[in-house]
Amino acid sequence: MQLKGFTKRGRPLGMNDDYVVESIDWKGSDGDLAREIRVEVFVLEQGVPLSEELDETDPVAHHVLAFDAARNPCGTARLFPDASDGTMAHIGRMAVVGRARGNGCGRAIMSALMAEARQRGFLRVELSAQIHAIGFYARFGFVVVSGEYLDCDIPHRTMQASLSHGLAGSTTVEDVSVPSG
Numbered sequence: 001m002q003l004k005g006f007t008k009r010g011r012p013l014g015m016n017d018d019y020v021v022e023s024i025d026w027k028g029s030d031g032d033l034a035r036e037i038r039v040e041v042f043v044l045e046q047g048v049p050l051s052e053e054l055d056e057t058d059p060v061a062h063h064v065l066a067f068d069a070a071r072n073p074c075g076t077a078r079l080f081p082d083a084s085d086g087t088m089a090h091i092g093r094m095a096v097v098g099r100a101r102g103n104g105c106g107r108a109i110m111s112a113l114m115a116e117a118r119q120r121g122f123l124r125v126e127l128s129a130q131i132h133a134i135g136f137y138a139r140f141g142f143v144v145v146s147g148e149y150l151d152c153d154i155p156h157r158t159m160q161a162s163l164s165h166g167l168a169g170s171t172t173v174e175d176v177s178v179p180s181g
């Protein structure tokens with residue numbers, strides 16, 4: 001399955017002063033760069049098995065790659081529709097290489113994917129946040145909607161953001177009740 005309009009190679013999705021975020025073809029050379037970043041971050045740094053890191057969603061997801069001013073690839077993530085809820089999209093595999101962290105690369109990627117999801121008419125976005133990244137996602141209007149669970153032995157919580165008002169909200173994780181379990 002190919003998602004409508006999701007694989008236009010090299011289409012700039014967003015940028016800030018330091019990074020440009022482009023839609024990429026997962027099967028092309030830019031896909032190789034995205035895979036390299038995910039292996040570096042999730043497999044080598046976090047210990048996720050390669051067999052679980054690259055999955056069946058990759059060929060059908062919309063992938064982005066962030067480049068710095070020198071055109072070095074430094075981050076990636078993917079967007080895909082929920083399997084049963086047509087109003088909801090998922091963001092996942094959000095990874096910025098270690099050398100580029102803390103400089104706005106992740107923000108550029110999230111802003112681009114939230115804009116992409118909104119443009120495609122989704123009303124909500126869901127993601128599975130590693131516990132350490134909850135504060136990062138909260139900056140884009142995501143709130144915790146689940147208790148803690150393990151994925152690849154890494155603690156996670158599900159977070160959701162509403163796109164219905166056109167702007168990311170400012171709700172923080174402290175503002176919502178968190179179901180236990």
Ligand SMILES: CC(C)(COP(=O)(O)OP(=O)(O)OC[C@H]1O[C@@H](n2cnc3c(N)ncnc32)[C@H](O)[C@@H]1OP(=O)(O)O)[C@@H](O)C(=O)NCCC(=O)NCCS
Pocket residue numbers: 041093094095096097100101102103104105106107108128129130132133134135136139
């Ligand atoms: C989480 C990650 C994507 C953030 O990317 P980044 O490029 O370092 O983030 P940015 O520099 O764009 O930060 C944007 C904002 O989020 C904040 N932020 C970044 N990481 C944060 C964290 N772990 N917790 C809370 N806030 C965070 C920044 O301070 C910045 O705040 P500001 O808007 O007030 O300036 C990156 O650390 C990463 O790839 N980590 C390893 C892979 C990973 O764990 N991915 C998440 C999987 S769920």
